[in-house]
Amino acid sequence: MGEVYEQNQQLQEAQDLTQQALFTAQKIDASDIAYRLEWQLGRLLKAQGNIEAAISAYDAAVTTLQSLRSDLVAVNRNVQFNFRDRIEPLYRQSVELILQEKGQGKPDLDKARQRMEALQVAELDNFFREACLSNQFVVLDKVVDRDNPNTAIFYPIILDNYLEIIIKLPNQILMHKTSKVKRQQVEQVITKIRETIVEPDTNLQFQAASQQLYNWLIKPVETDLKNSKVNTLVFIPDGLLRNIPMSALYDGREYLVQKYSVVISPGLQLFTPKPLANKKLNALLGGLSQPPKSEKFAPLPNVKIELKLIQESGVSTTTLLDKNFTSTNLAKTINAQAFRVVHLATHGQFSSKAKDTFILAADGRINVSELDSLLKSREQKRTEAVELLVLSACETAAGDNRAALGLAGVALRAGARSTLASLWQIGDNSTALFIEEFYRQLVTGKTTAEGLRFAQLKLLEAPEYNRPMYWAPYVLVGNWL
Numbered sequence: 001m002g003e004v005y006e007q008n009q010q011l012q013e014a015q016d017l018t019q020q021a022l023f024t025a026q027k028i029d030a031s032d033i034a035y036r037l038e039w040q041l042g043r044l045l046k047a048q049g050n051i052e053a054a055i056s057a058y059d060a061a062v063t064t065l066q067s068l069r070s071d072l073v074a075v076n077r078n079v080q081f082n083f084r085d086r087i088e089p090l091y092r093q094s095v096e097l098i099l100q101e102k103g104q105g106k107p108d109l110d111k112a113r114q115r116m117e118a119l120q121v122a123e124l125d126n127f128f129r130e131a132c133l134s135n136q137f138v139v140l141d142k143v144v145d146r147d148n149p150n151t152a153i154f155y156p157i158i159l160d161n162y163l164e165i166i167i168k169l170p171n172q173i174l175m176h177k178t179s180k181v182k183r184q185q186v187e188q189v190i191t192k193i194r195e196t197i198v199e200p201d202t203n204l205q206f207q208a209a210s211q212q213l214y215n216w217l218i219k220p221v222e223t224d225l226k227n228s229k230v231n232t233l234v235f236i237p238d239g240l241l242r243n244i245p246m247s248a249l250y251d252g253r254e255y256l257v258q259k260y261s262v263v264i265s266p267g268l269q270l271f272t273p274k275p276l277a278n279k280k281l282n283a284l285l286g287g288l289s290q291p292p293k294s295e296k297f298a299p300l301p302n303v304k305i306e307l308k309l310i311q312e313s314g315v316s317t318t319t320l321l322d323k324n325f326t327s328t329n330l331a332k333t334i335n336a337q338a339f340r341v342v343h344l345a346t347h348g349q350f351s352s353k354a355k356d357t358f359i360l361a362a363d364g365r366i367n368v369s370e371l372d373s374l375l376k377s378r379e380q381k382r383t384e385a386v387e388l389l390v391l392s393a394c395e396t397a398a399g400d401n402r403a404a405l406g407l408a409g410v411a412l413r414a415g416a417r418s419t420l421a422s423l424w425q426i427g428d429n430s431t432a433l434f435i436e437e438f439y440r441q442l443v444t445g446k447t448t449a450e451g452l453r454f455a456q457l458k459l460l461e462a463p464e465y466n467r468p469m470y471w472a473p474y475v476l477v478g479n480w481l
Contacts, residue, residue, distance in 0.1 A: 022034060032068060061090055088123075160182070162178050187240050193210055214250055235265070245423060261480075262394070263480035284333060339386065341390065348395055352367050372415075388448060396424065408477060447480065
């Protein structure tokens with residue numbers, strides 16, 4: 001009844017009924033009903049202009065939902081929310097309200113960014129169909145000011161009528177900028193970037209769309225970035241922004257990668273940054289140049305060259321190639337010694353569904369959840385996490401606008417501190433050149449983020465590979481040190 005009155009704009013009556021219902025739901029401990037009523041109450045209070053009370057109601061709804069998530073999963077894996085319609089709007093509306101609050105010390109930007117991180121965790125739980133992520137909130141000031149004073153962290157937030165950015169610069173309080181632009185317009189520009197970046201003859205359209213996004217996201221803080229002398233930008237991308245490489249944002253003259261190292265993180269509470277240990281790099285290399293007959297994937301003739309280049313770069317390597325690259329061999333070898341890098345040159349796909357996210361071995365697909373058990377068995381025997389997982393011939397599923405969720409999923413499930421992967425498949429020749437330079441940089445002591453940047457710049461400077469379709473697909477997820 002409360003909802004009917006809400007639709008009918010009889011707000012006070014709707015509020016009275018909603019509060020009665022909420023009281024009953026709480027009395028019988030029906031949190032699956034309570035969160036929806038708390039949300040409804042938040043909407044009603046907002047409509048009546050009571051922003052402070054509306055924020056409290058939304059906070060309560062988010063808290064109830066978070067306790068519900070783990071219960072739901074434990075009870076029945078098939079009982080899942082329709083995430084997009086029933087959960088995501090709650091988080092977004094809540095953040096929008098927090099950012100509207102006026103007064104001393106308002107808006108509470110730290111609360112808004114934590115809420116966006118909570119949305120990322122909920123989304124990944126939904127991807128895995130289980131509440132599998134133990135998340136601990138990270139104090140941003142500590143991560144940036146003390147440990148990484150050359151890093152800026154960006155939270156772009158796509159709301160219905162605004163594009164908000166919350167930015168953390170070293171030794172400064174959080175700041176935020178607002179572009180008054182509708183969600184549909186932002187999403188159209190992102191889709192245009194994704195479509196034109198991979199086409200050989202649409203570079204001008206790509207640059208125009210990319211510059212538009214640059215103007216919304218980076219231009220408002222260009223001067224602050226320059227003044228703070230940062231060299232690394234960490235993006236915690238929202239929604240469709242995950243599907244495009246931030247390094248290819250264009251200011252009219254240069255790409256972002258020409259000025260900064262660029263990293264993606266699904267959330268700092270999931271990936272706490274830690275530098276690569278200062279020991280000799282050793283890597284487990286797996287490669288498949290000829291996919292199994294049961295799979296409709298093209299051969300990858302340059303895989304052998306790619307693995308050979310890594311061996312020649314000064315990294316100590318153990319290699320599983322073609323028929324030796326099976327899930328059984330991978331499990332056995334990964335436990336044999338403490339590999340710091342696992343490099344897999346094989347077909348794979350990232351999708352918004354865990355069951356369609358996999359990498360290909362000679363004996364078939366290794367699904368994201370199997371990858372988890374492969375690498376977790378190693379963790380029982382060894383305390384060191386894999387520091388870097390490289391997936392060099394994978395791509396996001398065509399037509400799936402949330403496919404990059406799968407990339408974050410693989411990164412988390414593999415337990416690797418950072419994952420380097422490609423958003424779309426690239427020519428074998430440019431991949432080999434990229435990989436060679438990337439490892440050369442790591443061996444000389446560069447951070448993963450710097451290694452990625454220098455390898456991208458190497459392609460960008462080669463006349464035959466200077467278009468973003470060649471150098472931009474590589475993204476680093478997680479740890480950037």
